[in-house]
């Protein structure tokens with residue numbers, strides 16, 4: 001049985017930009033109109049802005065996959081995120097991006113992700129202990145809980161340290177400030193406002209929040225980096241030929257923790273034989289912290305909202321986990337058997353893709369369909385629209401994880417499903433995210449039952465990720481036995 005979960009109702013017709021700015025400013029999703037969900041390509045022209053929205057599979061594949069180097073990342077997000085992420089892989093382009101991607105690929109390949117499974121499970125167990133300490137049938141903000149557990153997973157898998165105590169509080173506070181401010185900083189970039197009119201107070205507050213987050217991260221990375229550099233210097237002293245030839249005489253890490261930071265420390269630029277500098281490492285770890293927990297927290301929160309409103313599906317998930325894992329600790333191999341759990345997460349990513357849209361630039365003029373795109377146009381590819389497109393999905397607004405069990409959804413998945421983007425800039429952490437989501441959902445449905453509250457209906461809004469304006473609160477019941 002399927003149901004239609006909350007989503008902003010599309011406007012009947014296209015609204016004027018002034019009306020949108022005055023009344024629908026809180027979220028870009030509120031300004032979409034019915035044709036946005038049917039069109040192949042659309043356009044918006046304002047002073048300083050030529051924006052093209054691309055929904056048709058042939059076109060988004062052209063931009064993201066077939067001709068990706070001709071469509072670099074737009075400066076829009078990079079500008080707002082720069083104080084936190086510096087020049088990280090998420091925002092760079094060209095040779096700088098390629099170097100970073102080549103160096104980081106190994107840290108996220110299948111074997112490495114499997115390797116950090118135990119660290120992920122420690123964080124899932126800590127979440128279970130937090131929930132166990134709550135009274136039964138308590139009303140709980142699961143969005144906060146999912147933010148906590150996913151940030152904890154990033155800390156444990158990257159830095160081998162749990163996110164606890166004062167550091168956790170500082171990071172949480174600073175990160176929510178940073179996230180609230182980001183949309184305000186993006187607006188002036190989209191519309192190319194003169195510098196004078198940029199919201200400098202917001203920019204200053206955003207820089208302060210970013211500095212605080214980076215300060216906590218630097219405190220963890222500095223000792224590890226320095227110990228690694230000392231080991232490397234001593235290896236160079238004993239084997240100078242190998243080191244100076246730029247051979248990966250790694251790991252210099254042999255006695256340190258075996259986590260993602262250790263593989264980033266050891267990462268070697270294949271072209272030059274150099275490693276990441278300390279600043280580059282902090283940029284990448286800050287980016288992994290942001291990209292790695294904000295997205296997963298958003299999707300997991302929506303998953304819980306969805307299954308709370310689909311009790312039959314939730315019960316089947318519980319039965320599946322019990323059949324595969326019983327009361328034993330959930331193992332890496334057992335995740336493969338959790339088909340319904342995976343399909344629930346897949347369907348959540350369709351309905352509430354954490355990255356609701358991404359932007360690309362056109363350095364040179366282009367032709368697409370019947371349109372001429374001038375140089376410096378903005379191309380927007382929106383999973384939010386494509387995943388609910390009337391031509392590519394049956395019952396596009398319904399929650400139905402069983403749609404993936406048969407052949408019917410195969411074409412839709414191929415042509416109209418891109419929660420992790422596609423092509424060379426596809427999310428490097430997709431396998432990591434899918435593994436962690438299956439583990440967390442399995443841990444939760446095995447032990448608890450989630451129910452909606454009559455007094456609370458979440459309101460989806462587009463911020464850095466797709467979140468609920470008023471949080472996601474559910475009743476959490478402990479299962480008997």
Ligand code: HEM
Pocket residue numbers: 073089090091101287288291292293295296299349353354355358359418419420421424425426427428429430432433
């Ligand atoms: C459900 C969870 C996640 C979703 C939906 C997601 C989605 C995405 C999307 C759509 C992009 C491409 C953005 C664009 O092209 O503009 C992206 C890029 C990226 N993601 Fe994820 N992500 C998730 C989790 C993670 C995790 C767990 C990590 C790391 C721990 C991660 C690391 C990255 C990185 C490093 C990039 C940039 C890749 C590049 O540009 O080469 N993501 N992600």
